[in-house]
Amino acid sequence: MSVWVISGFIVAIVLLLTVGVSKKGLSIIGSGFSKLAIGVLMLFFLNLFGAYFGIHIPINAFTAIIVGFLGLAGIVSLSALHLFILS
Numbered sequence: 340m341s342v343w344v345i346s347g348f349i350v351a352i353v354l355l356l357t358v359g360v361s362k363k364g365l366s367i368i369g370s371g372f373s374k375l376a377i378g379v380l381m382l383f384f385l386n387l388f389g390a391y392f393g394i395h396i397p398i399n400a401f402t403a404i405i406v407g408f409l410g411l412a413g414i415v416s417l418s419a420l421h422l423f424i425l426s
Contacts, residue, residue, distance in 0.1 A: 378407025385414055394418055 382398045396402055396417050406413040
Protein backbone atom coordinates (compact mmCIF):
# COMPACT_ATOMS: atom_id res chain seq x y z
CA MET A 340 0.00 0.00 0.00
CA SER A 341 2.74 2.49 0.91
CA VAL A 342 4.50 1.74 -2.39
CA TRP A 343 1.44 3.01 -4.25
CA VAL A 344 1.26 6.17 -2.16
CA ILE A 345 4.95 6.93 -2.68
CA SER A 346 4.64 6.18 -6.40
CA GLY A 347 1.66 8.52 -6.61
CA PHE A 348 3.60 11.32 -4.95
CA ILE A 349 6.55 10.79 -7.29
CA VAL A 350 4.28 10.87 -10.35
CA ALA A 351 2.55 14.02 -9.06
CA ILE A 352 5.87 15.77 -8.45
CA VAL A 353 7.23 14.85 -11.88
CA LEU A 354 3.97 15.96 -13.51
CA LEU A 355 4.04 19.30 -11.69
CA LEU A 356 7.68 19.86 -12.60
CA THR A 357 7.11 19.16 -16.29
CA VAL A 358 3.67 20.71 -16.84
CA GLY A 359 3.72 23.40 -14.18
CA VAL A 360 1.06 24.88 -11.99
CA SER A 361 -1.42 27.52 -13.07
CA LYS A 362 -1.17 30.90 -11.39
CA LYS A 363 -4.90 30.93 -10.71
CA GLY A 364 -4.67 27.70 -8.74
CA LEU A 365 -1.81 29.02 -6.65
CA SER A 366 -3.62 32.28 -5.98
CA ILE A 367 -6.70 30.38 -4.76
CA ILE A 368 -4.58 28.21 -2.47
CA GLY A 369 -2.65 31.24 -1.22
CA SER A 370 -5.87 33.11 -0.54
CA GLY A 371 -7.24 30.17 1.40
CA PHE A 372 -4.12 29.87 3.54
CA SER A 373 -4.07 33.59 4.26
CA LYS A 374 -7.73 33.48 5.36
CA LEU A 375 -6.92 30.48 7.54
CA ALA A 376 -4.05 32.37 9.17
CA ILE A 377 -6.28 35.39 9.77
CA GLY A 378 -8.88 33.10 11.33
CA VAL A 379 -6.29 31.64 13.71
CA LEU A 380 -5.15 35.14 14.72
CA MET A 381 -8.72 36.30 15.30
CA LEU A 382 -9.43 33.24 17.46
CA PHE A 383 -6.23 33.83 19.41
CA PHE A 384 -7.23 37.41 20.21
CA LEU A 385 -10.78 36.34 21.03
CA ASN A 386 -9.42 33.80 23.51
CA LEU A 387 -6.99 36.37 24.91
CA PHE A 388 -9.59 39.06 25.53
CA GLY A 389 -12.53 36.70 26.02
CA ALA A 390 -10.88 35.08 29.04
CA TYR A 391 -12.15 37.99 31.12
CA PHE A 392 -15.71 37.13 30.10
CA GLY A 393 -15.40 33.35 30.21
CA ILE A 394 -15.33 32.83 26.45
CA HIS A 395 -12.92 30.26 25.08
CA ILE A 396 -13.18 28.92 21.54
CA PRO A 397 -10.64 26.16 20.79
CA ILE A 398 -8.29 26.86 17.91
CA ASN A 399 -8.49 23.97 15.47
CA ALA A 400 -8.88 23.59 11.72
CA PHE A 401 -12.70 23.68 11.80
CA THR A 402 -13.02 26.86 13.87
CA ALA A 403 -10.16 28.58 12.00
CA ILE A 404 -11.83 27.86 8.65
CA ILE A 405 -15.17 29.18 9.89
CA VAL A 406 -13.66 32.39 11.27
CA GLY A 407 -11.28 32.81 8.33
CA PHE A 408 -13.97 32.63 5.68
CA LEU A 409 -16.87 34.24 7.57
CA GLY A 410 -14.84 36.86 9.44
CA LEU A 411 -16.61 38.70 12.23
CA ALA A 412 -19.83 36.76 11.58
CA GLY A 413 -17.89 33.55 12.20
CA ILE A 414 -16.59 34.80 15.53
CA VAL A 415 -20.05 35.93 16.59
CA SER A 416 -21.62 32.62 15.60
CA LEU A 417 -18.99 30.53 17.37
CA SER A 418 -19.28 32.73 20.46
CA ALA A 419 -23.06 32.37 20.41
CA LEU A 420 -22.72 28.61 20.12
CA HIS A 421 -20.35 28.62 23.04
CA LEU A 422 -22.52 30.84 25.24
CA PHE A 423 -25.98 29.46 24.49
CA ILE A 424 -25.49 25.82 23.54
CA LEU A 425 -22.25 24.59 25.10
CA SER A 426 -22.51 26.40 28.44
